[in-house]
Amino acid sequence: MKLDRYRRAVLANLDARCHALPWRRAHAARTVAWWLLAAGVIGATWFALAGYHAVFHPLNDWWRPVPDWLAECVTYCGDSLFALVLLLFVAQRYPQLLWLAAVTAGIATLLSRGLKALFDTARPGAVLPPGSFHLVGPLYQTHSFPSGHSVTAFALAASCAWFMPRPWMRWCAFALAVPVGLSRIGVGAHWPMDVLAGAAVGSASVLLGAPLAMRWDWGMRPPGHLLLVVILAGCGVALLLREPVYPLAALWAHSVAVGALALTAWGYLVEPALQAADRRPAVPRRR
Numbered sequence: 001m002k003l004d005r006y007r008r009a010v011l012a013n014l015d016a017r018c019h020a021l022p023w024r025r026a027h028a029a030r031t032v033a034w035w036l037l038a039a040g041v042i043g044a045t046w047f048a049l050a051g052y053h054a055v056f057h058p059l060n061d062w063w064r065p066v067p068d069w070l071a072e073c074v075t076y077c078g079d080s081l082f083a084l085v086l087l088l089f090v091a092q093r094y095p096q097l098l099w100l101a102a103v104t105a106g107i108a109t110l111l112s113r114g115l116k117a118l119f120d121t122a123r124p125g126a127v128l129p130p131g132s133f134h135l136v137g138p139l140y141q142t143h144s145f146p147s148g149h150s151v152t153a154f155a156l157a158a159s160c161a162w163f164m165p166r167p168w169m170r171w172c173a174f175a176l177a178v179p180v181g182l183s184r185i186g187v188g189a190h191w192p193m194d195v196l197a198g199a200a201v202g203s204a205s206v207l208l209g210a211p212l213a214m215r216w217d218w219g220m221r222p223p224g225h226l227l228l229v230v231i232l233a234g235c236g237v238a239l240l241l242r243e244p245v246y247p248l249a250a251l252w253a254h255s256v257a258v259g260a261l262a263l264t265a266w267g268y269l270v271e272p273a274l275q276a277a278d279r280r281p282a283v284p285r286r287r
Contacts, residue, residue, distance in 0.1 A: 028104040028162040029210075031170040032203050035158075038202070043196040055192050056124060056185060057133065063186025064134050071136050072246035074182070075183035078149025080109070081242070082253060083156050084235045089230050099219030101159040104209035108155040111201050124188050135188035138248045147190040150198025151205075153180035158162040158206035174203075187246075211225035212267055229268060236261045 046054060064072060076082055084105070091098045124133055126141035157177040161170035181199055184190040190198075218224040240257040243251050 001059030011175070021161040024225060028158075028164070028170060030206060031167060031174075032076050032158055032207055035174055035203050036200055036207075039196050039200040043193060043200070046196070047193060052121075053127070053191055056076055059182065059185045060124075060133050060188060063136075063183070063243060068136050071183055071187055072248040073252040074148060074179050075137075075187050075189070076244060076246050076249035076253060077285035078147075078153045078180040078184070079244075079253075080105075080148070080152050081235055081239050082151045082256065083152045084232055085239050085257055085260050086156070088229070088232050088264045090122050090231065091225075091264065096213075097159060097163055097221055097226070098228060100162060100206070100213045101156060101238065102219055103184060103213040104155050104159050105152075107209050108151050108202050112148050112151040112198070113206060115146055115197070115201065116148070119145045120192075121145040125193060133188050134186065137187050137189070140189050144190055144195035146199065146201050147181065147184045147194040147196050149184050150177075150181040150190075150195045151202040153177035154199045155205050156202075158203045159209075162206060162210060177202075224269075229264065233261060233264055238263070260267060 087098055087101055120142060121144040123140045123142065123144040125135070125139040154174070154177045157173045161173040164170045164173065177199070181195040184195055184198075187190055213219070219228055235256045240254055240261070243255050
C-alpha cells in the first residue's frame, strides 16, 4: 500500500510538469538560425582569407594568464558525461527540456563523431613544435575537426534556448557556451575553426532534434522520463568515480556529480515518499 502511494505521488508530480513548459519553436529556431548564419559566415570568410590554422596563436596566448585549474574547469564543462549530469538539475522541473536535450545530444554525437572520422584532421599538438603554444592538460594529436566539447556546449545551450521566452535569454544561453569553445583553443586542444564548426554542429542539432522530440514524446511520459533519469543518475555515479582527463577539474566535476545526485535522490525518492506518507487515510472518529 505504501509503495502504491509512493508510485502515485511520483506520477502525479511528473504528469503536472511533463507538458507545462511551452515549446517556443518559431522564436528559438530564429535565434538558432541567426547563430548558425553568423558561425557559417565567419568560418567561411576566416578560412578563405587566412586558412584553417589562422588566429590560433593570439587566442591561445590570450589564455596564458588564466590559471590552469580555471581553464581546466571551464573546458571540462564541454565534456559529454559532465553535460549529461548537468541535465539532472533540470530533469524534474523541466521534463521537456530533458527530453529535447537527450534527443539533441544523440544527433549531435552522431554528427560530431561522423565528421571527426571523415576529416581526421591533425590537432595543434601534431602540427606545432612542442613548447611553441600554451598547453594545459593532455596533448591530443588527431580528430581535431570539429571540437567535440564545443558541440556539446552549444547543443546544451541551444536546447535550453528552445524554451526561453525572451531573445536576450536565448542569446545569453549561447554566450555561456562561448567560453567553453574558446577554452579548447586556450588549452591547446583545437584550432579556432574546429570551435566554430563545433558551435555550428551543436546548434544545428537542436533544429533536427526539436521536431523529432515534439512528434515522438516518449521521453515526456513518466516511464520514459524515469528511465532517462536513471540513465543520467548512472552517468552521475560514473562521473563521481572517474578520474577526469583534466585532473585539476576533478573537484569541480565531483562536486557537480554529488549535487546532481543529491537533488535527484530528493526529488524522485525522498520527496515523493514524504508526500505518500502524508496521504494516509483518515482514521474515523469514535462516537
